[in-house]
Amino acid sequence: MGIFTRRKETAPCTVEVSHRFESLHAHVRFNNGAVVHPGDEVLVQGPEIMAPYGEVVREDRTAIITRATPLERLWTRLTGDLEFMELCEFSFSEEVKL
Numbered sequence: 001m002g003i004f005t006r007r008k009e010t011a012p013c014t015v016e017v018s019h020r021f022e023s024l025h026a027h028v029r030f031n032n033g034a035v036v037h038p039g040d041e042v043l044v045q046g047p048e049i050m051a052p053y054g055e056v057v058r059e060d061r062t063a064i065i066t067r068a069t070p071l072e073r074l075w076t077r078l079t080g081d082l083e084f085m086e087l088c089e090f091s092f093s094e095e096v097k098l
Contacts, residue, residue: 003069003070003071004069004071005069006066006067006068006069006072007066007067008064008065008066008067009034009064009065009067010062010063010064010065011030011031011032011034011062011063011065012030012031012032012060012061012062012063013028013029013030013031013044013060013061013062013063014028014029014031014058014059014060014061015027015028015044015049015058015059015060015061016028016029016056016057016058017049017050017051017056017057017058018051018055018056019051019052019053019054019055019056020053020054020055020056021054026049028042028044028063030063031060034065036065037067037068037073038068038073038076038077038080039068039069039072039073039075039076039077040065040066040067040068041065041066041068042063042064042065042066043063043064043066044061044062044063045061045062045063045064046059046061046062
């Protein structure tokens with residue numbers, strides 16, 4: 001693998017979409033044990049999954065993982081902390097501040 005070459009691989013996966021009061025989430029689990037690293041991109045094949053309110057929907061799909069180049073992976077690691085700090089500027093609470 002060259003320093004500027006991105007490679008793609010396919011992986012079977014299970015997508016879980018929850019639309020419940022106690023949990024609103026979407027998760028992808030790779031069924032072949034594939035691991036996603038900083039800078040990698042994942043595209044799950046198939047139509048959008050919509051879970052009706054109060055339900056959890058699970059579907060088996062195929063994902064295409066585009067692996068980051070070593071240079072992209074390094075850049076993501078170096079700048080990732082800065083992007084995380086942008087998220088830390090906001091807080092979510094029930095208190096109203098005047």
